[in-house]
Amino acid sequence: MKLEVIVLAAGKGTRMRSDKPKVLHRLAGRPLLSHVLQTARQLGADRLHVVVGHGAEQVRETLADGEINWVDQHEQLGTGHAVLQALPDVDPEATVLVLYGDVPLLSLATLQPLVELARDTMALLTASVEDPSGYGRILRTAGGDFAGVVEDRDASTEQKAITEINSGVLAAPAALLQRYLPEVNNDNSQGEYYLPDALSLHIKSGARVAISQATSELEIVGVNDRVQLASVERALQQRLARELLLDGVQLADPARIDIRGSLRCGKDVFIDVNAVFEGEVVLEDGVTIGPNCLVKNSRIGSGTTVFAMSHIVGARIGESCNVGPYARLRTGTELGQGARIGNFVETKKAAIGDGSKVNHLSYIGDCGMGGGVNIGAGTITCNYDGVNKHRTEIGEGVFVGSNSTLVAPVAIAEGGFVAAGSTITRAVAAEELAVGRGRQRNIPNWQRPGKAKSEEG
Numbered sequence: 116m117k118l119e120v121i122v123l124a125a126g127k128g129t130r131m132r133s134d135k136p137k138v139l140h141r142l143a144g145r146p147l148l149s150h151v152l153q154t155a156r157q158l159g160a161d162r163l164h165v166v167v168g169h170g171a172e173q174v175r176e177t178l179a180d181g182e183i184n185w186v187d188q189h190e191q192l193g194t195g196h197a198v199l200q201a202l203p204d205v206d207p208e209a210t211v212l213v214l215y216g217d218v219p220l221l222s223l224a225t226l227q228p229l230v231e232l233a234r235d236t237m238a239l240l241t242a243s244v245e246d247p248s249g250y251g252r253i254l255r256t257a258g259g260d261f262a263g264v265v266e267d268r269d270a271s272t273e274q275k276a277i278t279e280i281n282s283g284v285l286a287a288p289a290a291l292l293q294r295y296l297p298e299v300n301n302d303n304s305q306g307e308y309y310l311p312d313a314l315s316l317h318i319k320s321g322a323r324v325a326i327s328q329a330t331s332e333l334e335i336v337g338v339n340d341r342v343q344l345a346s347v348e349r350a351l352q353q354r355l356a357r358e359l360l361l362d363g364v365q366l367a368d369p370a371r372i373d374i375r376g377s378l379r380c381g382k383d384v385f386i387d388v389n390a391v392f393e394g395e396v397v398l399e400d401g402v403t404i405g406p407n408c409l410v411k412n413s414r415i416g417s418g419t420t421v422f423a424m425s426h427i428v429g430a431r432i433g434e435s436c437n438v439g440p441y442a443r444l445r446t447g448t449e450l451g452q453g454a455r456i457g458n459f460v461e462t463k464k465a466a467i468g469d470g471s472k473v474n475h476l477s478y479i480g481d482c483g484m485g486g487g488v489n490i491g492a493g494t495i496t497c498n499y500d501g502v503n504k505h506r507t508e509i510g511e512g513v514f515v516g517s518n519s520t521l522v523a524p525v526a527i528a529e530g531g532f533v534a535a536g537s538t539i540t541r542a543v544a545a546e547e548l549a550v551g552r553g554r555q556r557n558i559p560n561w562q563r564p565g566k567a568k569s570e571e572g
């Protein structure tokens with residue numbers, strides 16, 4: 116069976132109070148529409164059609180994908196009209212699933228049965244909710260079969276008491292949609308062409324509409340304002356936290372973790388409160404992440420501890436390292452096994468060898484560092500001359516004293532020693548001691564400055 120998915124993403128989202136198209140607002144670090152497209156791909160969709168309207172060019176640019184058939188809906192005349200715009204590009208032999216770009220939490224477990232029901236008839240996804248306000252109500256016959264959908268604005272008082280609602284998601288053979296949608300009219304309070312009216316036409320032909328229910332009310336929640344966006348964000352984060360817990364990850368508080376991308380964890384990983392993970396992150400066995408850390412597009416080796424308030428982006432950290440607290444590892448940082456990066460240390464494009472230590476108040480950028488190196492507090496590599504970035508090369512076993520300045524391009528060979536307070540501008544050979552500071556001068560009987568008499572009192 117060939118499956119084609121039509122995603123409706125043309126709405127402006129006025130209630131978001133934003134210049135950004137609604138489907139581009141972010142959920143767990145990705146646009147709402149991205150979540151829907153990911154689900155469609157996981158279903159095995161043979162083709163994706165996305166109907167766009169408000170901010171169409173911005174949506175296409177943000178979700179640039181050569182496999183998507185972008186369809187313009189120049190006038191937003193309702194869901195039935197939107198689907199009709201995409202139908203000319205759909206294989207008449209395919210099954211069509213209609214999804215919404217602002218309904219991001221639908222699961223495969225909910226959608227797969229719906230698609231199966233639609234092999235030879237039209238099928239609708241419904242849900243039973245505590246508060247059906249604003250939703251179309253499902254009308255059933257005395258025998259329990261689907262009879263139609265009445266929109267909230269058009270419903271009677273009796274119909275508004277119905278708690279089974281229309282999710283808007285349906286699946287059907289493409290041929291049936293092509294048959295019925297051109298017949299749908301806009302004789303309603305909104306003057307729109309409603310997609311569910313095609314179901315009523317199907318029933319009038321003597322056929323039956325199949326019904327499938329969502330596994331939870333949460334799945335069919337659409338995002339129409341920032342309150343709903345925040346609610347859906349928390350719901351998704353709770354779902355992701357639960358998955359981590361079931362996989363054996365220990366979370367100090369499942370309510371205080373944010374995953375804005377992909378997080379893969381090994382065994383015996385511990386994550387403290389308020390940790391944020393963005394992009395693609397891998398935590399290997401036995402990693403500990405302290406409170407209030409951000410990790411983005413990084414891999415952290417087994418047995419490594421990241422202490423509180425550390426910020427790690429685009430880094431590769433080896434096994435059994437210590438990072439932080441208050442460390443910032445920027446893109447291109449690579450730590451060898453057992454390396455230590457301490458408090459208020461920043462690194463960038465730095466390869467730091469096994470067992471090397473940069474423990475305090477230092478900046479190491481554009482640097483290659485061997486193993487067993489000790490970098491004293493306050494040391495910086497001066498790698499930028501205002502135009503170009505230059506490299507600093509530090510050999511195995513080098514000791515750099517505190518408050519030293521290494522002016523790149525410069526190299527310190529294996530076993531070199533830099534005296535504290537030095538400014539190094541020339542290469543240091545193996546086992547050499549480099550002292551690059553002004554000679555100290557002590558002045559006897561020096562008088563400390565005092566205030567003038569007019570300033571006293």
